[in-house]
Amino acid sequence: MNxxxxxxxxxxxxxxxxxxxxxxxxxxxxxxxxxxxxxxAATKPQVLGLFLLLAALGLQMRTWWVWPVxxxxxxxxxxxxxxxxxxVGRAGYRTKHLHxxxxxxxxxxxxxxxxxxxxxxxxxxxxxDQGTQ
Amino acid sequence: xxxxVLTVTAVVLSLAAAGAIxxxxxxxxxxxxxxAADVLLAIFGAALCIDMAAxxxxxxxxxxxxxxxxxxxxxxxxxxxxxxRRESVRES
Numbered sequence: 138m139n140x141x142x143x144x145x146x147x148x149x150x151x152x153x154x155x156x157x158x159x160x161x162x163x164x165x166x167x168x169x170x171x172x173x174x175x176x177x178a179a180t181k182p183q184v185l186g187l188f189l190l191l192a193a194l195g196l197q198m199r200t201w202w203v204w205p206v207x208x209x210x211x212x213x214x215x216x217x218x219x220x221x222x223x224x225v226g227r228a229g230y231r232t233k234h235l236h237x238x239x240x241x242x243x244x245x246x247x248x249x250x251x252x253x254x255x256x257x258x259x260x261x262x263x264x265x266d267q268g269t270q
Numbered sequence: 271x272x273x274x275v276l277t278v279t280a281v282v283l284s285l286a287a288a289g290a291i292x293x294x295x296x297x298x299x300x301x302x303x304x305x306a307a308d309v310l311l312a313i314f315g316a317a318l319c320i321d322m323a324a325x326x327x328x329x330x331x332x333x334x335x336x337x338x339x340x341x342x343x344x345x346x347x348x349x350x351x352x353x354x355r356r357e358s359v360r361e362s
Contacts, residue, residue: 145271145272146271148323149271149272149275152275152320152323152324153275153278153282155316155320156278156279156282156283156286156320157282158316159282159287159309159312159313159316160282160283160285160286160289162286162290162312162313163285163286163287163288163289163290163293163309163313164289166289166293166305166309167289167292167293172299172301172302172305175293175305176305179305179306179308179309179312182286182309182312182313183309183312186312186316187312187315187316187319190315190319190320190323191319193319193320193323194323196323197322197323197326198323198326198328203328203331206331206335209335210331210334210335210338213335213338213339214338214341217338217339217340217341217342218342220342220346221308221342221345221346221349224345224349224350225301225304225305225345225348225349227349228301228349228350228352229301232299232301232352234299234301234302
């Protein structure tokens with residue numbers, strides 16, 4: 138069993154598993170009930186799927202200089218994906234796109250209510266609208 | 271062996287892209303659609319990776335780095351837009 142065959146087999150497994158991560162994300166997007174659980178499913182191809190496919194690419198090319206570029210691509214993905222996830226989750230919480238009965242703990246609720254109270258004190262003419270919500 | 275892997279991954283990624291597009295079309299809110307578009311971009315990057323690995327070229331490598339660099343701008347902008355719109359509706 139020569140090393141070429143082993144490297145080919147490992148990268149083939151990585152490619153198939155990385156593609157299955159995308160399929161898992163799509164199934165999660167279709168099946169999960171609200172935005173927060175869909176966000177959980179959406180991170181699979183963005184981090185682990187991309188890692189597996191970049192590793193498969195590096196194994197297939199069999200050159201050393203390509204690995205730093207792949208590491209840079211993965212590191213930038215690791216840095217930018219939490220930013221967008223944070224913003225989407227923040228907007229989703231504040232526009233009530235979640236099922237509160239599915240949460241086991243909600244540590245953000247007190248903070249958001251206090252911010253709403255501060256906003257109410259700052260803008261007295263809109264306090265009637267906020268009181269009815 | 272590489273031909274089999276290419277066929278399997280093509281089928282899997284096509285199904286995944288179809289699922290993400292269905293969620294973009296059906297998604298009850300704008301944020302669901304933004305999230306599904308993010309997943310669609312990740313699937314596109316996966317397809318680029320598999321094409322490069324299977325055919326042993328590096329033509330799309332810089333495109334992949336660019337996607338991972340600036341792919342988050344769209345969803346951040348949409349998230350800000352959603353929050354601002356709700357706020358102005360409440361105050362009017």
